[in-house]
Amino acid sequence: MAVVYEKTKGLTDVELHYCPGCNHGIIQKLVAEVLEEMGMLDTAIAVCPVGCSVFAYKYFSVDTLQAAHGRAPAVATGIKRCRPTQPVFTYQGDGDLASIGTGEIVHAAMRGEKFTTIFINNAIYGMTGGQMAPTTLIGQKTTTSQGGRTAEQAGMPIRMAEMLATLDGCVYAERVCVADIPNINKAKRAIKKAFEKQMNNEGFTFIEVLSTCPTNWGMTPIQAVQWMKDNMIPYYPLGVIKEKAMEV
Amino acid sequence: MKKEIIISGFGGQGGLAIGKNLVEAGMAEGLFVTWAPSYGPEMRGGTANCSVVLSDKPVGSPVFNHPTELIALNEPSLEKFEAGVLPGGVVFINSDVVTDKVSREDLKAIYVPCSKIAEEVGNPKVGNMVMLGAYVAQTKVLKPETIEHMIEEMFAGPKAKFIPLNIEAFRRGMACVE
Amino acid sequence: MEKELWKGNEAIAEAALRAGCDCYFGYPITPQSEVPEYMSAHMPKYGKVFVQAESELAAINMVYGAGGAGLRAMTSSSSPGISLQQEGITYLAGAEVPCVIVNCMRGGPGLGTIQPGQSDYYQCTRGGGNGDYRTLVLAPSNIQETVDCIQEAFDIADQYRNPVMVVMDGLIGQMMEPIEWKPYKKRELAPKDWAATGRYGREEHNIINSLYIDPELCDVHNKHLAEKYALIEKNEVRWECIDCDDAEVIITAYGTPARIALTALENLRAQGIKVGLFRPITLWPFPEKALHDLVGNDNVKVILDVELSSTGQMIDDIRLAVEGRKPIRYLGHAGGVMPTVEEICETAINALKEVK
Numbered sequence: 001m002a003v004v005y006e007k008t009k010g011l012t013d014v015e016l017h018y019c020p021g022c023n024h025g026i027i028q029k030l031v032a033e034v035l036e037e038m039g040m041l042d043t044a045i046a047v048c049p050v051g052c053s054v055f056a057y058k059y060f061s062v063d064t065l066q067a068a069h070g071r072a073p074a075v076a077t078g079i080k081r082c083r084p085t086q087p088v089f090t091y092q093g094d095g096d097l098a099s100i101g102t103g104e105i106v107h108a109a110m111r112g113e114k115f116t117t118i119f120i121n122n123a124i125y126g127m128t129g130g131q132m133a134p135t136t137l138i139g140q141k142t143t144t145s146q147g148g149r150t151a152e153q154a155g156m157p158i159r160m161a162e163m164l165a166t167l168d169g170c171v172y173a174e175r176v177c178v179a180d181i182p183n184i185n186k187a188k189r190a191i192k193k194a195f196e197k198q199m200n201n202e203g204f205t206f207i208e209v210l211s212t213c214p215t216n217w218g219m220t221p222i223q224a225v226q227w228m229k230d231n232m233i234p235y236y237p238l239g240v241i242k243e244k245a246m247e248v
Numbered sequence: 249m250k251k252e253i254i255i256s257g258f259g260g261q262g263g264l265a266i267g268k269n270l271v272e273a274g275m276a277e278g279l280f281v282t283w284a285p286s287y288g289p290e291m292r293g294g295t296a297n298c299s300v301v302l303s304d305k306p307v308g309s310p311v312f313n314h315p316t317e318l319i320a321l322n323e324p325s326l327e328k329f330e331a332g333v334l335p336g337g338v339v340f341i342n343s344d345v346v347t348d349k350v351s352r353e354d355l356k357a358i359y360v361p362c363s364k365i366a367e368e369v370g371n372p373k374v375g376n377m378v379m380l381g382a383y384v385a386q387t388k389v390l391k392p393e394t395i396e397h398m399i400e401e402m403f404a405g406p407k408a409k410f411i412p413l414n415i416e417a418f419r420r421g422m423a424c425v426e
Numbered sequence: 427m428e429k430e431l432w433k434g435n436e437a438i439a440e441a442a443l444r445a446g447c448d449c450y451f452g453y454p455i456t457p458q459s460e461v462p463e464y465m466s467a468h469m470p471k472y473g474k475v476f477v478q479a480e481s482e483l484a485a486i487n488m489v490y491g492a493g494g495a496g497l498r499a500m501t502s503s504s505s506p507g508i509s510l511q512q513e514g515i516t517y518l519a520g521a522e523v524p525c526v527i528v529n530c531m532r533g534g535p536g537l538g539t540i541q542p543g544q545s546d547y548y549q550c551t552r553g554g555g556n557g558d559y560r561t562l563v564l565a566p567s568n569i570q571e572t573v574d575c576i577q578e579a580f581d582i583a584d585q586y587r588n589p590v591m592v593v594m595d596g597l598i599g600q601m602m603e604p605i606e607w608k609p610y611k612k613r614e615l616a617p618k619d620w621a622a623t624g625r626y627g628r629e630e631h632n633i634i635n636s637l638y639i640d641p642e643l644c645d646v647h648n649k650h651l652a653e654k655y656a657l658i659e660k661n662e663v664r665w666e667c668i669d670c671d672d673a674e675v676i677i678t679a680y681g682t683p684a685r686i687a688l689t690a691l692e693n694l695r696a697q698g699i700k701v702g703l704f705r706p707i708t709l710w711p712f713p714e715k716a717l718h719d720l721v722g723n724d725n726v727k728v729i730l731d732v733e734l735s736s737t738g739q740m741i742d743d744i745r746l747a748v749e750g751r752k753p754i755r756y757l758g759h760a761g762g763v764m765p766t767v768e769e770i771c772e773t774a775i776n777a778l779k780e781v782k
Contacts, residue, residue: 012631043624045495057633063622065494066635068517071487074479078491078499079622081475082449086624104487107480268431268602275431275604283431283602308689310601310682313766 010036014058021221023211024053024120026178030188031091031118032060034195044087045079047072049101051093052126070101073108076115087195088115095125098134098160105164112169112203116194119160122211123232130216134158137231142216157235161208165242171203173241177210177233179225186238202246210236249279249304251389252312254329256286256297257321257342262376266319267298269380273394274302282310295325302389317387319379321362323348330355340382342375358382358425365420371410374417381421392422429604434569434594435460437605438502438528441576443468444607447526448497449475451488453507456540457596458530461502482507486514486527493523494634496621498580502528504596505546506537509554515589516555519651520636522620524583526576527561527591530599533734533761541762542595544681547739550591551710558648560655561589562662563709565680569603571707574610581613586658587620593709595681595734596762658711665713666705669695672725673702675774678717678744679732680706683765687732690770700725701774709740717747728777729754732770736760753781 010032018024035044041062048056050069057064067075072090080088097105097119105117124142125131132142132149135157139148149157165173172194176187187209194205210232212224219227253270257263264285271281279302286297299315301307318333319340320326326339326346333339335354343359350357360382362375369378377399384390396415403410432440439461442450450469452462462478469476475492479485485501492499503511508529518525529550533543548554550563562582566572575592583590622632638644669691670676679687684705694701704720706713721729729752731741738756748754755777757765 042626045622045624047491054637057635061625061631063624063632064634065491065622066521066633066637067490068487068513071483071490071514074484074487075491075494077477077479077484078449078451078488078493079495081477081488082492082497082499083495083624103480104484107484111477271602271604272431275429281431281604284597285600307603307685308692309686309767310597310603311686311764312689313768 008032008036010041010061011059012061016059017055018052019215021212021214021224022052023122023178023209026184027118027120027187027209027211028053028056028059028091030178030184030191031089034188034192035062035087038192038195040087040195044089045083047076047079047088047090049090049092049096051096053091053093053120054127056091070096070099071104072096073101073104073113073117077108077111077113080113080115084114087198089195090115090117092117092119093126094119094121094123094133094135098158105160106167109164109167109170109204109206112171114198114201114203116198116205116207118191119206119208120211121160121208121236122213123157124213124216126213126216137235159236161206161241164206169204170206170242171244172197172205173208175208175210175236175238175241177228177238179229200246203244208236210238249302249389251302251317251387252315253300253302253317253319254297254315255300255319255321256295256325256329259296261321263296263319263321264298266376266380267300269376269395269398270300270302270383270390273390273398276394276398277390279304280307282307284310295322295328297325317383319383320346322346326350338386340379340386342379358386360421360424362421366417369413369417369420371413374414377414377417378421378424381418382424385422385425392418429606431602432569432605433460433600433602434572435530435599436464437569437573438576438592438599439464439468441573442500442526442580443472443474445577445580445610446498447474447500447580449492449499451477451479451485451492451499451501452503453479453482453485455482455504455507457532457542457599458502458504458528460599461528461530482510483513486511486518489525490514490518490521490523493518493525494521494622496618496623498584500526500528502530504530504532505534505543508546508549512549512554515561516553516557516559517636518589519553519555519559519561520557521634522587523589523634524587525589526579526583527589528576529591529593531593531595539761540596542597542682542734542764543760543762544595544683544734545736545739545760546593547709547733547735550593551712551743559651560658560710561591562586562658562711563591563593565593565707565709566598567681567684567705569598569601570605572598573605574608577610581615582662584615584618585613586654588654588658597682662708663711663713663716664707665716666707667716667720668703668705670702670704670720672700674700674725674727675730675778676702676704676720676726677730677732677770677774678704678706678740680709680740681734683732683734686765686767687770690767690774693767693771694774699775699778706740712743712747714743714747717744718749721748721752726752728752728781730770730774730777731756732765733758734760734764
C-alpha cells in the first residue's frame with residue numbers, strides 16, 4: 001500500500017496534552033516537519049518555555065532545554081553563541097515572551113542573535129487558567145479582566161512582531177495563523193524561511209503565530225477559530241512585517 | 249621586616265602608581281607584598297589612596313589603620329592619616345602641594361619637592377619617581393638597583409627614551425634624604 | 427615558577443580561561459567589572475564566547491543554555507546582581523547544569539555599597555532561589571587561592587553536574603598580589619553524554635529540565651539531588667586551621683577578615699595569648715565536623731566569629747557545629763568597614779576574660 005502520510009520524525013510518540021481545538025499541536029508539527037525536511041533533526045536544539053507548551057521537550061525529538069519563564073531567548077543565546085553552526089529555536093507563548101520575557105526577547109533581537117523564535121499568541125494565559133496577557137484584546141474577558149480589558153487599566157495590546165521588526169538585528173518577522181489549510185501552508189513556509197535565514201547567518205528571525213485557546217476563551221474549537229479570525233487578525237494583521245534583504 | 253605603607257593623594261596624582269611600583273620592586277626582591285585600593289570610609293573626602301605591605305613573611309591583613317610610613321601627596325591625606333601613623337613612623341610629604349607640616353613630634357617628616365624636581369628633570373609626570381626615591385633612600389627596604397632595573401623594564405622598547413628621565417628623577421628623590 | 431603581580435578580578439578571569447572556560451556571560455557591576463572587561467578583551471582571541479548580557483538575569487540564563495549544551499560556562503557578578511541570578515541558579519541546580527558563578531561581594535541590603543561585604547553568606551549557602559538545592563561555595567582568602575579555586579571550580583561543577591560559586595569580598599577582587607600559575611591537575615571527568623548538544627545519531631533526545639510535574643517523580647528527583655549533596659559534603663569540604671591545637675580562643679573567619687584575623691593572631695600569640703584561626707574554605711559544605719571536633723577540645727574556652735556583616739551570617743553554621751558547648755562572641759562590620767587587627771585583639775582578650 002502506498003504511504004500517503006507519515007508522522008514527522010521531528011516529533012516523538014508521546015501523546016500531546018493540549019486541549020481539543022488548541023493550535024499548539026499543529027504549530028509544533030509544522031516546526032518538526034520543517035526541521036526534518038531541512039535535515040536538521042540531528043543538529044537542532046530547542047528551547048521550551050513556561051506556559052502551555054512547557055512539555056514541548058517531550059514532543060520534539062531534538063535535544064531540548066526547558067527554560068525559566070521568559071528566559072528562553074537568553075538560554076538560546078548561550079547555546080547558539082557556543083554552537084554557531086547548529087539550528088537553535090525558542091518556542092514561546094505570549095505570557096512568556098510578551099510579558100515576563102520582554103527584556104530577553106528584545107535584547108536577543110537587538111543583538112541579532114542567529115536563532116529563530118516561534119511566538120504563539122493566543123491573547124490569554126492558558127496554563128494558569130485564563131488570565132489576561134499583554135496581547136489580550138480590548139474588551140476581551142479573562143479571569144483578571146472580568147469586565148473585559150480596558151486601555152485605561154491595562155494599556156493597549158502589544159504587537160510583538162511589529163515591535164521587534166524595528167530592531168536592526170531582526171532580519172525577518174512574519175505573522176501567520178493556522179486557522180485553515182491555506183494558512184497552515186503559509187505558516188509552514190514562513191517557519192521554513194525563518195530557519196533558512198537562520199542557517200544563512202542573517203540574524204534574528206521571528207514568526208508570530210496567532211492561535212486559539214477554546215478552553216480559556218470559553219468557546220468550541222470552531223467558534224474559537226472564527227473569533228480569532230474576526231477579532232485577532234484585524235488587530236494583529238497577518239503577513240510579512242519585515243524582511244531584510246540579505247547583505248551581499 | 250614588615251612595612252605597612254599608606255600612599256594617598258588626589259586621584260590622578262599617581263599615588264596608586266607609587267604603590268604599584270613599591271610592590272613590584274618588593275616582589276622582585278622576593279618579599280611578600282600586597283596592594284589594596286582605598287576601602288570603607290577612607291573613600292570619602294577627595295583622596296585616592298592605597299595600602300601596601302612589604303614583608304619578609306606571608307602577608308596576613310592587607311589593610312591596616314596604623315601605617316609604618318605615610319606618603320601624603322595632598323593636604324587632606326596628611327590630615328586624614330597622620331594621626332594613625334605608628335609612633336616612630338615616617339611621613340613623606342609632597343611639599344610642593346602640601347604647605348602644612350607634620351604636627352606630631354614622634355614622627356619623622358620628610359618634605360620632598362616632587363613637582364619642582366620633576367620640572368627640573370624635564371617632565372612634570374615623573375614626580376612619583378622622585379617620591380619613590382625618597383622612600384627607598386629613607387627606609388632602605390628596597391635596593392635602588394631594583395627600582396632602576398624596574399624602570400628599565402617599564403619603559404622597554406619604543407618608550408626607552410623615558411628611562412634616563414625617570415632614573416634621574418628617582419636619584420634626585422633619593423638625594424632629598426640625608 | 428616565577429611570580430606575577432595580578433589584580434584579583436583580572437586573575438579570576440585569566441584563571442577561568444586557563445581552566446578551559448568556553449564562554450562567559452556577564453553584566454557590569456562594581457566591584458567586579460574587571461572580570462567582564464578582561465574576558466571581552468581576551469576570550470575572542472582564543473575563539474571563545476563573550477557576551478555582555480542585558481542583565482544578570484539574562485546572563486545566568488545564557489550560562490544555563492551554554493552549560494546545558496555541554497560547554498564550560500561562567501558568569502560573575504556582585505551581590506545585587508547575584509540576587510537577580512537566583513532564579514537561574516535554582517534552575518541550573520534543578521536541571522543539574524554545571525557552571526561557575528563568581529560573586530565579588532559588596533555590602534547590602536538593597537543597593538548597599540560598592541565596598542567589600544560578606545552579607546551574601548545566606549544567599550550563597552542556603553540558596554536564594556526556590557527549592558531544596560545547594561551550590562558548592564568556595565571562599566578563598568587571597569588571590570593565589572582564588573586562582574586555584576577558579577580552576578578547580580570548573581572540574582567540581584562538571585564532576586557533580588552542579589553550579590559552583592566562588593565568593594570573595596570585593597577587596598580580594600580589587601587588590602593586587604603576586605601569584606604563581608601552578609600547573610593544574612585536571613580531575614578525571616566523565617563525558618557530558620547528558621548535554622543537549624544536538625543528537626548526532628543518538629537514539630534518544632537529551633532534555634535539560636527541572637520540571638517534574640508528577641509528585642512521585644519530583645520526590646525521586648529531589649532524593650537524587652540530596653544524595654548528590656551528601657556526596658559533595660563527604661568529598662569536597664575544606665578548611666584551614668592555624669595554631670588551633672592549644673588555642674583557648676578560636677577565631678572563625680573567611681576571606682579578608684580571615685587575613686586580618688591572622689595578623690591579630692600573630693599579635694596575640696606574641697603576647698602569650700593562645701589564639702587559633704579556623705577558616706572555612708568551603709562555605710557549603712561547611713566544615714561542620716571539623717569545627718565540632720575542634721571545639722570539643724578542653725582547651726577551647728570561647729569562639730570569636732568575625733565577618734563583614736552587621737548581624738553575622740556564617741555564625742549560624744558555627745552555632746550548629748558548636749552545639750551550645752562553648753560560648754560564641756561576634757565581631758562584624760558592614761558597609762565596607764573592615765574589622766581592625768586591634769579590634770579583633772581586644773575582642774578576643776575580652777571574650778577570654780569573660781569566660782575564664
